[in-house]
Amino acid sequence: MLVVNDISFTVSGKTILSDVSLSVGRGEILSILGPNGAGKSTLLKCLSGFHKVSIGTIYLGNRLFSEFSLSELAQRRAVLSQQVSLDFPFTAFEVASMGRLAKKTDGLGHIDKDIIHELLGLTSMTRMKDRLFSSLSGGEQQRVHLARVLAQVWDQEEALLLLDEPTSALDLKHQFMLFDICRNLCEKKGFSVVTVLHDLRLAKVVTDRTIFLQKGRIYASGDSAETITAPIVSSLYELKSEQVLL
Amino acid sequence: MSATRRAFLLVGTLLFVIFLFSLSIGAISIPVESLVFGRLDQLQQSVLLNIRLPRALLAMLVGAALGISGAAMQGLFRNPLADPGLIGISSGAALAVAISIVLIGPATGFLGLYGLGLAAFVGGTITSLVILRLSKISGLFSVTHMLLAGIAINALTFAGTGVLTYLSDDQQLRAFTFWTMGSLGGALWTQVFVCASITVPAIWIFVLKSRQLNILLLGEENATYLGIDTARLKRTIIMTTALTVGAAVALSGLIGFVGLVVPHLIRLLFGANHQLLIPLSAILGAALLLLADTFARTIVSPAELPVGILTSLIGGPFFLWLLIKQTSGKL
Numbered sequence: 001m002l003v004v005n006d007i008s009f010t011v012s013g014k015t016i017l018s019d020v021s022l023s024v025g026r027g028e029i030l031s032i033l034g035p036n037g038a039g040k041s042t043l044l045k046c047l048s049g050f051h052k053v054s055i056g057t058i059y060l061g062n063r064l065f066s067e068f069s070l071s072e073l074a075q076r077r078a079v080l081s082q083q084v085s086l087d088f089p090f091t092a093f094e095v096a097s098m099g100r101l102a103k104k105t106d107g108l109g110h111i112d113k114d115i116i117h118e119l120l121g122l123t124s125m126t127r128m129k130d131r132l133f134s135s136l137s138g139g140e141q142q143r144v145h146l147a148r149v150l151a152q153v154w155d156q157e158e159a160l161l162l163l164d165e166p167t168s169a170l171d172l173k174h175q176f177m178l179f180d181i182c183r184n185l186c187e188k189k190g191f192s193v194v195t196v197l198h199d200l201r202l203a204k205v206v207t208d209r210t211i212f213l214q215k216g217r218i219y220a221s222g223d224s225a226e227t228i229t230a231p232i233v234s235s236l237y238e239l240k241s242e243q244v245l246l
Numbered sequence: 247m248s249a250t251r252r253a254f255l256l257v258g259t260l261l262f263v264i265f266l267f268s269l270s271i272g273a274i275s276i277p278v279e280s281l282v283f284g285r286l287d288q289l290q291q292s293v294l295l296n297i298r299l300p301r302a303l304l305a306m307l308v309g310a311a312l313g314i315s316g317a318a319m320q321g322l323f324r325n326p327l328a329d330p331g332l333i334g335i336s337s338g339a340a341l342a343v344a345i346s347i348v349l350i351g352p353a354t355g356f357l358g359l360y361g362l363g364l365a366a367f368v369g370g371t372i373t374s375l376v377i378l379r380l381s382k383i384s385g386l387f388s389v390t391h392m393l394l395a396g397i398a399i400n401a402l403t404f405a406g407t408g409v410l411t412y413l414s415d416d417q418q419l420r421a422f423t424f425w426t427m428g429s430l431g432g433a434l435w436t437q438v439f440v441c442a443s444i445t446v447p448a449i450w451i452f453v454l455k456s457r458q459l460n461i462l463l464l465g466e467e468n469a470t471y472l473g474i475d476t477a478r479l480k481r482t483i484i485m486t487t488a489l490t491v492g493a494a495v496a497l498s499g500l501i502g503f504v505g506l507v508v509p510h511l512i513r514l515l516f517g518a519n520h521q522l523l524i525p526l527s528a529i530l531g532a533a534l535l536l537l538a539d540t541f542a543r544t545i546v547s548p549a550e551l552p553v554g555i556l557t558s559l560i561g562g563p564f565f566l567w568l569l570i571k572q573t574s575g576k577l
Binding site (some may be wrong): 048050071073074078081094098181 | 326460461465
């Protein structure tokens with residue numbers, strides 16, 4: 001569904017990504033792993049269309065990325081980015097409903113409200129939906145944003161979900177909750193998921209395929225269970241083999 | 247009744263009550279019941295139609311313009327401290343107006359007023375763009391840079407207006423001084439029509455964009471992911487703000503802090519949703535400036551206090567309180 005051919009990304013003379021190719025099929029979960037500064041988030045921003053790649057092509061469902069308008073893209077892919085600060089007194093429900101509001105010309109309809117309630121339930125935020133967003137904990141805020149991002153593409157088929165360190169503030173239970181939701185969407189609606197992760201063990205268990213990035217290049221890629229191995233991890237992260245716990 | 251309708255009803259009623267109060271009070275008293283039932287003698291009628299009504303309408307239009315553009319700027323900068331007066335947009339517009347007064351002479355009639363409005367618009371747009379650029383000078387948006395840029399621009403325009411004051415003769419000087427203090431004293435129907443023809447469409451544009459402003463608060467990156475053309479939205483908001491602030495400044499001088507106080511009160515009462523915040527800021531802005539102007543023209547009667555002094559007197563401490571509250575992380 002998403003096909004990336006030899007992309008490079010350069011910003012003010014500095015090459016951040018070079019010759020990255022990957023593909024994500026219908027119903028697949030791909031993880032992007034690698035040390036700090038390897039270019040994981042930048043790669044995700046290229047896949048989301050926020051950064052225009054310098055060289056190479058990205059196809060989303062047989063169509064060139066650059067041919068999509070912003071609103072067409074918004075129907076096909078949703079992005080959970082790393083930090084979203086909000087200085088204004090919005091409630092959790094209002095933040096989640098921003099995922100539905102973008103394509104509307106008027107307010108929220110009944111269907112939209114039902115979707116948001118359903119998603120706040122899925123992310124176990126129903127009890128806190130009327131709390132002020134700024135009063136929530138980091139993990140709770142992350143779950144509200146997850147609900148918002150899912151709301152954006154909830155009624156689509158074969159949408160692409162891009163998640164940048166979605167588990168960074170989540171406890172163990174909610175980490176698995178997140179990937180249960182993703183797996184469900186993959187199976188029932190043919191979604192594809194690309195996620196940047198730091199937890200290698202989690203990646204090994206919950207994702208289908210993995211690419212390791214090192215200094216903007218692909219270091220290793222393949223089936224998650226076969227790729228996330230002690231030898232690869234210890235050489236990529238410069239660790240002694242006994243320090244690698246998988 | 248839904249919360250939205252209750253909010254509109256509450257703020258709308260407040261505006262209506264202040265409107266009646268403002269029409270009735272003054273050197274010649276017009277009782278509210280004769281206002282409502284239209285039982286007025288010749289003198290009262292003439293005072294109402296030629297003096298009080300245009301002045302009240304102008305106060306409401308300018309107040310609405312300042313309130314709504316404050317709300318929009320705060321959304322655009324994603325910060326509740328942004329205010330057209332505070333960050334220098336008003337004074338940029340004011341300098342442009344001052345220059346055109348000195349070069350072309352005092353404005354009269356529709357053409358002159360639109361000319362002043364245009365000058366204010368140009369001044370306002372330039373300062374907005376400069377501030378937007380400066381507040382992102384380190385790559386990421388910074389409130390500190392925004393406020394500092396505002397201080398610099400306010401200082402520059404102060405210097406500019408100072409030079410103009412120095413150059414002007416006694417009569418111009420007096421007009422200048424009063425105008426920079428902000429006053430609605432010269433309200434005639436012409437001013438009302440000019441202000442309405444700019445402010446009303448601008449309010450409409452802001453209301454149309456309010457949904458997108460909500461989403462812009464998630465940051466430009468996330469707003470883009472949700473399908474919003476952020477560059478275009480920012481351009482529209484800046485231009486419309488410069489237009490409304492320009493109209494207000496050109497017709498009434500510098501009236502500070504309305505754009506800061508009004509959206510904040512609305513947020514405290516009804517939450518941050520821009521679909522409510524934007525229209526309600528216009529209504530409450532109209533109500534509060536009308537109230538302030540009514541006081542300004544009556545407390546030291548028969549003389550008159552420039553309303554800008556009154557709003558600054560209330561707005562200054564309010565801003566300090568807001569600053570303390572924000573840094574202590576309760577906002």
